[in-house]
Amino acid sequence: MTAATIQRNRPSGFRISKRVLPYLLSLPALLVCIGILIPFLTSVVYSFQRYRLSQPWARQFNWGDNYISFFTDPKFWNTLEISLLYAGITVVLELLLGLGIAMLLQKRSTLNNFISIMLLMPLMTAPALAALMWKLMTNPGFGVLSYLASLIGLQDFRWASSPSTALLTVVLVDIWVYTPFIMILLLAGLRSLPTQPFEAAALDGVPRSFVFFRITLPMLTPYILTATLFRLLDSIQQFDIIYAMTQGGPGDTLTVFQVEAYLNFFQSTNVGRSAALMIILWAITYFLSNIFIKNWLRLRERARGHA
């Protein structure tokens, strides 16, 4: 063994790159960030302007007018109401259904695993295409669901084309697509729960309802919260299903936020109003997502802690 095996051929200036390296690596992501922030800020500016694509010469700042006009605008209140209603109904139903299915599939067996994999398929179907599938099935002429409805005495059930059942129809599609999401999350949660409390409860002969409400539900709460907020954030912004199914109609039955903004922009070319609508939706989702991210991080920490 010879002395001085230390390599001396180190490049000078390497030190600088070591400090800068992480920034260099994340620079592209940073640029994308900026590339998104610019249109976002533009939206904010638009929302304070009177801006119609059809009358570009009349573009000017009107400050809060777009927002103030919402207060007296029944269309806006309709949008707010239908968005909240849609989000509320879908999330509650999907949560109940998802929890139920997850509990049905909780025990690890070949059949249960197979079913839970099959249930991934609706979730992996593009929501817009899922809406088209249901549109075909609810076609008043030949749709199988229209036929089934007529069998149980609902002659001429119009599904999405009738104002009274349009919401029901899109909610049904939403449930079809997204219940598996909640189911999968809760199934993962259920299966990761420690078994001791349940074994102890079973030994002590504790009633099942008690076990469910006092042990299962509390232990599952972080998962339920994560799934709920995740879905709530998506659902209040739903566009694909509703637009593909009814374009917001019939009339303005289903003009939820994003659909209304889209129609305002492309049909009435009212950029200012469209932007203001989006800013309001953004404020709602920002509030929700802040709660969500905090909760999600806790869950992530926990999952990592167990690993």
Next chain:
Amino acid sequence: MASLELRNIVKRYKSQTVLDNLSLTVADGETLVLFGPSGAGKTVLLRLVAGVIDPDEGKILIGGEDMTDVDAEFRGVGMAFQNFALFPHMTAFDNIATPLQAKHSSQGTIKAGVESVGKLLKIGHVLSHKPRALSNGQKQRTALARALVGSPPLLLLDDPLRNVDAKLRFEMRLELPRLLADRGATVVYVTQDYKEAMALGDRIAVMSQGVVKQLGTPEQIYREPANVEIARLFGDPTINLLDVKPSRDAKGVYVGLSNVQVHLAGAHEAAVGRDCVIGLRPEALAFVDEGTSGAIPVTVEAETPLNEKIVTLVRTVRGREILVSRPSGIPGQSEGRAHIAVDSKSALLFDRASGERIGSKNVVNLRSGEAA
């Protein structure tokens, strides 16, 4: 070869200071053991030397050359990790080969190098296995082989025996000193096991809360521990610690143990009249006949034969429990009443409030000598 010098190293994580103005020198070819409880900063220190984390202040010199700002791959050190840190997607052979590959050695050189170190560490037959197919002992030897294969002038071993079973640890404790001596490398060895520290270290640095509490040969650490804590950490069975208040008479400094005046040899003047703790190593106590001067009456509570020694638990008339150790084969007392005497030269006195040894010489700056 390479000496290692750390000058005024400070390392903080957030508001916590992990290493506090630490300076240390390891001579060329010396094996320095860093000993201390977890959280003392030992592992952080190794990583600083290896160059995978940077100090906030201070300098690191390897072979006299300032390496503080040099990246890990250019420092030319070898390191074995406590958790082995093997590359899970590579075979043992490829794991061990990585330092040679970095030097762009030829395939033949790599093969020869890996196989020779594999043979040395008795893992030649498992070189084609991936880490998950290796036993803990084989993993540990693979990690060691990877650190050794490039013949680095400076070896950093982070508690490599921590995660292996007792039998292997015993074997390796016998094997390692020879292995390291043969390499002639400078070694910094981290451990929490005092026996390992005593067996391997030319010198031992006892660390606690980011500072070196005592630095010296194993002999010095054992005979002249800087404080109660170090005295307690080194030695098995643990040192006996009794509260005393030394006094002085014509014959010199003495302490009262169970109404018996035990005179202490050595310079203990400073301890007179102070609240002290006396440290008596179990092997510094011996059974004696009644009537011997300084004999303390005790009752034998229990006797435990260990491999090479017999440990007896006795109780003084005041109810204090004391451990007495003697080599196997020396007759003693296994039950009933007995008397013990103190080897007065090896008694240690510590200040009760601070825990510091009274009359401690400044052992920190002692140059390494041959370990006894």
Next chain:
Amino acid sequence: MEHTSLLERILRGIALALVVIFFMFPIVWILMMSFQTNETILRIPPQLVFEPTLANYTALITGKLMTAAGTLDIAFMRNLWNSVFLSVTSVAVALLLGVPAAYAFARHKFRGSEDIAFTLLSFRFAPALLVLLPLTLYFQKLGLANTYIGLIWVYQLICLPLILWIVRGYFEDIPADIEYAYRIAGHSWFATFRKIALPLAGPGIAAAGLLAFIFAWNNFVFALVLASADKQPVTVGALAFITSSGIQYGQISAAIVLSITPTLALALYAQRYLVEGLSLGAVKG
């Protein structure tokens, strides 16, 4: 928990059967329709037994739609190609940009790293149109409107946060010591990234890529706003197809089947990773 009565087992069985029927029926039904002629489709009551035909698929693949009024050109294959091209390229770009960034976020806690990561994550939850509507105006000015480049750039909105957050989790799961060991053995950070971090995070990167592909493929609103006919993917194309082809339900069904097959196949292939991916790695099992 094992003490289940017969009645309970029967009820469970019925419930499971209903669940499977509800979630599988639409897919099965559309699949069946895609093998039927328009005449059988329009028959009432709907037919469960029929003579299957491949005519719908042939029509789509050849791009010639035979109607009573004559031959009609259909561009559906073009849509399918657009979907493949847009999704594959977007994911490739997102991996190229996202994986190094994920590594930086995981390994170097540099100033502002958490802020950037969270900003990207919060875009995942922001309304798409908020960004898209101003973008259409910018794109027109920049000449990016209705170009693949423009679309791929916008698709990063979906792919990049997903890849960044999932892959970051996988990088964080690699013990730092393993990478340290490779550096100390004498290798550069880049070699360490390539030879240690990338292979070890490989499965995670693949999973994130697959998931990003599925999300890109299934996206609707981006292309609806930013692409015209010749650049549209299947999601938008199929909607246009329904309007233009009128009553060719067999072909529409076949088009839907072709459009959802790739994602379903991928989902089944990679189902193990989906749970992790869908929850951004929050519930690793």
